[in-house]
Amino acid sequence: MIKNFVVVGSGKGGVGKSTVAVNLAIALANFQNLKVGLLDADIYGPSIHKMLGITDKPTASKTKKMLPYEKFLIKAMSIGNMVPEDAAIVWRGAMASSAIKQLLNDVEWGELDFLIIDLPPGTGDIQLSLCQTLKISGAVIVSTPQEISLLDVRKAINMFKKVNVPILGTIQNMSFIELDKKKSYLFGKDGVIQESKKQKLNFLAEIPILHEIPESGDAGVPLTSKKNSSINEIFKKIADKLVKSIANNTSSEIKINN
Numbered sequence: 001m002i003k004n005f006v007v008v009g010s011g012k013g014g015v016g017k018s019t020v021a022v023n024l025a026i027a028l029a030n031f032q033n034l035k036v037g038l039l040d041a042d043i044y045g046p047s048i049h050k051m052l053g054i055t056d057k058p059t060a061s062k063t064k065k066m067l068p069y070e071k072f073l074i075k076a077m078s079i080g081n082m083v084p085e086d087a088a089i090v091w092r093g094a095m096a097s098s099a100i101k102q103l104l105n106d107v108e109w110g111e112l113d114f115l116i117i118d119l120p121p122g123t124g125d126i127q128l129s130l131c132q133t134l135k136i137s138g139a140v141i142v143s144t145p146q147e148i149s150l151l152d153v154r155k156a157i158n159m160f161k162k163v164n165v166p167i168l169g170t171i172q173n174m175s176f177i178e179l180d181k182k183k184s185y186l187f188g189k190d191g192v193i194q195e196s197k198k199q200k201l202n203f204l205a206e207i208p209i210l211h212e213i214p215e216s217g218d219a220g221v222p223l224t225s226k227k228n229s230s231i232n233e234i235f236k237k238i239a240d241k242l243v244k245s246i247a248n249n250t251s252s253e254i255k256i257n258n
Helices: 017-031 093-105 125-133 147-162 191-199 212-219 232-248
Strands: 002-009 036-040 069-071 074-077 112-118 138-143 167-172 177-179 182-184 203-206
Touching: 002 017, 002 125, 002 232, 017 036, 017 074, 017 112, 017 138, 017 212, 017 232, 093 125, 138 147, 138 191, 138 232, 147 167, 147 191, 167 191, 167 232, 191 203, 203 232
Parallel strands: 002 112, 002 138, 036 074, 036 112, 138 167, 167 203
Antiparallel strands: 069 074, 177 182
């Protein structure tokens, strides 16, 4: 049984959504002592398997269901482990949505407090299929500060509102870079913060530009899995706010037939 489904989205590609999803899942398990799963719902551009350093193909249980990978205290599944690394997945929306349903229903997730779902960019079939199939506990919106990102983020926010998915909060990623103790705002300053105030959304945290973040993703060792990580305090704060936000909302347990 999975108690809470939380989607991480933005509507925009390249804003660090998958990085946030990975580190958020590990933070919930590591700092909140929760049972957490992570599903890569980006069928066309999966990256969760790479960020977790998982290269093996999935195995099956006695009941012929896929077993999720268990690493860094979480369970995870990505279609990236099932296709050749350089292969393009050329599927229509209906096929992609069907694949997501299989990753939900044909994987033995077991007992989970949270299943974090990393959404693809846009507001298309996969997003709508998940929102219509599951009772989503809430969405976390990730964006960089500049207006060109917020253009798409607003569309994602409106999509979640239309399908009655609560927005748990926003995260401003790549917020600034600090050099010689001075902050430089490469992508503009506080765009997500101002947008959150305008739309009366809970602002969860800002994440600075740190060279360790992309390096950890490429290496397959997320920063929140390290005890002395430079971003642990940030994700502790995000995890704490997320758990409290969901506790304040009325939510019910959703059964996945395992």
